[in-house]
Amino acid sequence: MAMNMRLLIVVPLLLVSLLLSSVHATDVRYCDKKVDYDVKVNAVEITPNPVARGQPATFSIAASTGKAISGGKLNIDVAYFGWHVHSESHDLCGETPCPVPTGDFVISHSQVLPGFTPPGSYTLKMKIVDANNKQLSCVGFEFSIGFGSSVAGLATVNAI
DSSP: OHHHHHHHHHHHHHHHHHHHHTOEEEOEEESOTTOOOSEEEEEEEEESSSBOTTSEEEEEEEEEESSOBOOEEEEEEEEETTEEEEEEEEEHHHHSOSSBOSEEEEEEEEEEOOTTOOOEEEEEEEEEEETTOOEEEEEEEEEEEOSSOOHHHHHHHHHO
16 A cells, blocks of 8 residues: 555656656856846747757747837847858747737747757857847857657658
8 A cells, every 4th residue: 555655656756757857948148248138038948858850849938028029020040069050030929929018928939840950969049129120139048959860850851
């Protein structure tokens, strides 16, 4: 009976710890430490971490602002071992509800990285600009793409 009670406690704790191990907060650096940005980035979570090639990955950025934001863009640059490899731009209102009210908000972006994406360490730099192209924030953080192959990634490579 005591063994069954221990299992009832230990098994759920192990499951929760495994689930939480796939979600990691990421260290965030401001592009210029001397600038007092209008948007403060509090945390970045990447799920799964490391990112799996050919599988959906979600980048969630917890931020706050002292004034409402009616619209804008996210400008993203990605480097692989220091080499610029990708740029993209997204409508801010496509990644979080607009207008963004004063206070806390979350920017969330999901996408599938191609199966041929090289595994390793990447650096992402994200600039948030308003509708008038005024820079509201600029942060950088690192993420990893795992070394394992994915079925979707292999299917993509074989289809080419």
